[in-house]
Amino acid sequence: MFGNRSKATPIDSLIGAGTIIEGNLSFKGGMRIDGFVKGTILSEGQTGSTLIVSESGRVEGEIRAPRVVINGEIIGPVHATESAELMPKARVAGDLHYRKIEIHMGAQLTGKLIHDEPDSGNIVDLKTHQQVT
Numbered sequence: 492m493f494g495n496r497s498k499a500t501p502i503d504s505l506i507g508a509g510t511i512i513e514g515n516l517s518f519k520g521g522m523r524i525d526g527f528v529k530g531t532i533l534s535e536g537q538t539g540s541t542l543i544v545s546e547s548g549r550v551e552g553e554i555r556a557p558r559v560v561i562n563g564e565i566i567g568p569v570h571a572t573e574s575a576e577l578m579p580k581a582r583v584a585g586d587l588h589y590r591k592i593e594i595h596m597g598a599q600l601t602g603k604l605i606h607d608e609p610d611s612g613n614i615v616d617l618k619t620h621q622q623v624t
Contacts, residue, residue: 500541500560508547515552524548524563532556538573546580561598572607 503520506512510526517533523543527550534540534556541558544550548563559571562578568585569575575589579597586602594600 500543500558502543506548518542524550528552546578568602570607 500521502523504518504522506522506524506526506528508525511529512526513529515531515533516522516528517535519535519540521541521543522532523545525545525547527548529551531553532542532550532555534542536557538557540556541560542554542556543560544563544565546562549566550564551566553567553570554565555570555572557571557573558576559569559574560576560578561569561581561583563580564582564584566584568588569583570588571592572590574591574593575587576593577583577595577598577600579595581595581598581600583599584601586605587600588605588607590607592604
C-alpha cells in the first residue's frame with residue numbers, strides 16, 4: 492500500500508465470505524471483510540488500524556478507520572484518517588474523506604473526494620461522532 496508493498500497488513504479479524512452481519516462493529520489492528528456488513532464500522536485506535544474490504548466484501552454503512560483498502564462494494568461514507576486505497580474492483584457510493592489516496596485503474600467512486608488536512612485541530616469522538624473541543 493502506497494509504495495510499501497513489502498509489508499503485509501496483519502489480519503486480526505476476518506468476516507468470511509457468506510457471513511452477514513447487521514449491526515455496528517468496532518475493531519483494532521487489521522480487519523478484513525469478505526462477507527456483508529450492514530452498519531457502522533469504527534476503528535478503536537486513532538492510528539495503526541487497517542480495514543480491508545475484499546473483492547467479495549460489501550458494506551452498507553459508514554466506515555471510520557486510519558487506513559482503508561477497498562476492492563469490494565461500499566455504500567456509505569468512508570473516513571480514512573491516514574490513507575485510502577481503491578483497488579481495481581472497488582465500487583464506492585458515498586463521500587470519501589482521506590489524507591492520502593491511491594486509486595487504481597478500474598475503481599469506481601460515486602461521491603465526493605474530500606481531502607482532510609492533517610492537524611486540522613478537529614478531533615471527533617469515534618463512538619459518538621461528536622466534535623471534541
